[in-house]
Amino acid sequence: MGEEKKTLKDMYDSQMKQFFEFVESMKKSLGVPMFPDMKSGRAQYLDQREITLKFIISIENIKDFFNALAEGKLLATKCENCNEIYFPPQRDCPKCKASGLGWIELSREGELVTFTQINVKPYSFSHYDDYIVGIVRLPEGVNVTAWIREKDPTKLKPGMKMRLEIVKREPEDYYTYEWVPVS
Amino acid sequence: MSRNVAIVGVGHSKFGVRNDVSLPELAWESIKMALEDSGLEQKDIQYVVVSNVGGWSSEPLPAVVVNEYAGICPTGTVRVEAACASGSAAVKLAYDMVASGHVDIAMAVGVEKMNESPTPTVVEFIGRAGNYFWEFQNFGLTFPGYYALYMTAYMHKYGATEEDFCKVAVKNHYYGARNPKAQFQKEITIEKCMASRYIAWPIKLFDSSPITDGSAAVILASEEVAKQLTDSPVWIRAIGYASDTSNLSKRDTFTSLRAGVIAGEKAYKMAGIDKDKVLNIIDVAEVHDCFTIAEVMAYEDLGFAKRGEGIEMIRNEETYIGGKIPVNLSGGLKAKGHPIAATGEGMIAELTNQLLNRVEKDRQAPIKNGYALAHNIGGTGHYAYVTILSLSKP
Numbered sequence: 001m002g003e004e005k006k007t008l009k010d011m012y013d014s015q016m017k018q019f020f021e022f023v024e025s026m027k028k029s030l031g032v033p034m035f036p037d038m039k040s041g042r043a044q045y046l047d048q049r050e051i052t053l054k055f056i057i058s059i060e061n062i063k064d065f066f067n068a069l070a071e072g073k074l075l076a077t078k079c080e081n082c083n084e085i086y087f088p089p090q091r092d093c094p095k096c097k098a099s100g101l102g103w104i105e106l107s108r109e110g111e112l113v114t115f116t117q118i119n120v121k122p123y124s125f126s127h128y129d130d131y132i133v134g135i136v137r138l139p140e141g142v143n144v145t146a147w148i149r150e151k152d153p154t155k156l157k158p159g160m161k162m163r164l165e166i167v168k169r170e171p172e173d174y175y176t177y178e179w180v181p182v183s
Numbered sequence: 184m185s186r187n188v189a190i191v192g193v194g195h196s197k198f199g200v201r202n203d204v205s206l207p208e209l210a211w212e213s214i215k216m217a218l219e220d221s222g223l224e225q226k227d228i229q230y231v232v233v234s235n236v237g238g239w240s241s242e243p244l245p246a247v248v249v250n251e252y253a254g255i256c257p258t259g260t261v262r263v264e265a266a267c268a269s270g271s272a273a274v275k276l277a278y279d280m281v282a283s284g285h286v287d288i289a290m291a292v293g294v295e296k297m298n299e300s301p302t303p304t305v306v307e308f309i310g311r312a313g314n315y316f317w318e319f320q321n322f323g324l325t326f327p328g329y330y331a332l333y334m335t336a337y338m339h340k341y342g343a344t345e346e347d348f349c350k351v352a353v354k355n356h357y358y359g360a361r362n363p364k365a366q367f368q369k370e371i372t373i374e375k376c377m378a379s380r381y382i383a384w385p386i387k388l389f390d391s392s393p394i395t396d397g398s399a400a401v402i403l404a405s406e407e408v409a410k411q412l413t414d415s416p417v418w419i420r421a422i423g424y425a426s427d428t429s430n431l432s433k434r435d436t437f438t439s440l441r442a443g444v445i446a447g448e449k450a451y452k453m454a455g456i457d458k459d460k461v462l463n464i465i466d467v468a469e470v471h472d473c474f475t476i477a478e479v480m481a482y483e484d485l486g487f488a489k490r491g492e493g494i495e496m497i498r499n500e501e502t503y504i505g506g507k508i509p510v511n512l513s514g515g516l517k518a519k520g521h522p523i524a525a526t527g528e529g530m531i532a533e534l535t536n537q538l539l540n541r542v543e544k545d546r547q548a549p550i551k552n553g554y555a556l557a558h559n560i561g562g563t564g565h566y567a568y569v570t571i572l573s574l575s576k577p
């Protein structure tokens with residue numbers, strides 16, 4: 001058959017498609033986008049307008065982070081005045097009000113602090129299989145949140161050693177970073 | 184110089200899937216109840232704070248929509264957001280307006296219609312409520328996911344089990360079953376909770392509060408006005424507040440919510456309560472149980488239990504009526520429901536009714552000292568408000 005695996009997104013999309021088709025048929029017969037809620041029968045009106053949210057976020061002051069990521073490095077910023085390290089990286093040091101902080105490369109190994117597996121995914125993540133998200137503490141004293149390359153959460157424990165890898169996220173095809181358990 | 188502030192009227196809608204009403208109709212249910220409870224008219228209200236997080240609902244300026252519908256115009260209003268603690272933030276702002284002497288009567292009304300969007304959209308919106316760019320964009324955390332990070336850490340550190348956490352859900356459903364305003368009015372068993380599917384491992388469906396529509400309203404007045412209106416004012420003794428980092432990666436601990444601890448300590452100090460003796464003073468509490476782990480951490484953060492012993496409190500049923508301190512007799516967020524920005528006013532309305540012995544008999548706490556506490560957390564410990572109410576004047 002060569003059937004492709006159905007994702008949560010396929011399920012969400014087919015439910016919404018059925019729902020919209022139902023409301024369209026009601027609209028045709030009633031002349032207004034009015035329909036009874038499937039469970040309660042209460043009258044509802046389907047919004048006839050739609051917006052798509054896709055934000056444009058300035059990274060002008062932290063673009064080095066993304067350039068380095070594409071070269072396989074994970075960077076943080078460091079304040080030369082007070083030695084504070086910032087991850088996620090930020091241009092400004094609120095502690096001593098210095099600006100234009102310099103860059104350091106972070107260690108690649110750390111210790112797992114905590115984790116979860118996301119089973120009910122947000123719509124924009126519903127095309128992925130269940131993924132594990134963890135927070136790992138680095139020797140520099142900063143924590144890094146990322147996916148962990150593991151399918152079974154019962155195989156993980158806080159305190160485990162983790163190694164960071166720069167990876168391509170598919171199917172979107174862009175560089176990000178991921179934790180890999182060190183066995 | 185700050186003035187005493189009393190609660191003179193409360194309203195609380197039925198929580199649940201409220202697709203029988205629009206957003207302003209839903210808000211009006213509570214506003215009308217609060218007006219009737221206080222004996223006031225719309226013209227008497229001098230400022231209205233509306234809490235609503237929205238995004239999932241259609242009106243971008245809910246404050247003006249609600250006030251127009253309720254006939255409270257051109258009084259003056261604002262909409263506030265402190266995530267799931269928006270309701271308590273609204274009460275704080277209304278309190279400040281009265282305490283400062285700017286107005287004599289102010290209202291806080293919370294309303295949320297989460298079911299105006301399909302569930303996947305709501306999951307997406309709440310998941311984004313942390314640090315969107317660094318923790319959602321690439322890693323798709325969800326609201327249960329954020330709290331699951333805490334549950335994993337707590338289980339590992341203190342040896343608590345998933346079954347232990349289900350006991351919180353069983354308790355809150357037990358009381359929800361006795362609250363006609365609750366979204367879920369059915370008792371559940373440990374087995375049913377344990378058999379529910381994972382939504383963000385180790386958090387299961389029955390560890391989690393639902394997607395809820397609802398509203399609640401609280402009318403506050405100065406001491407002079409309160410005396411004229413009622414023989415039984417409930418006094419706001421303290422509102423403690425704190426916040427924490429948006430990135431969860433910047434938190435030092437995952438077994439406690441720092442903002443909750445600080446907000447509690449501030450509130451105890453303002454009310455003149457010794458944190459070590461809190462169990463001897465507070466008759467009843469509503470704590471932020473968006474997930475079962477959140478209620479257990481609240482016990483410890485508020486000083487009801489020592490670190491690591493919150494789980495013992497629920498194992499030993501010490502937070503039922505008759506225990507050390509009854510918690511979430513409304514059913515909590517877990518069973519009463521969690522209409523994000525109406526939850527705070529909902530807690531205050533519930534506790535006002537508890538203190539005045541006005542709730543259903545089988546979920547009424549014995550009122551001995553006349554003190555109640557509301558613990559309202561926004562996001563994953565991003566915001567925290569702890570409000571202390573009492574029957575005695577400050």
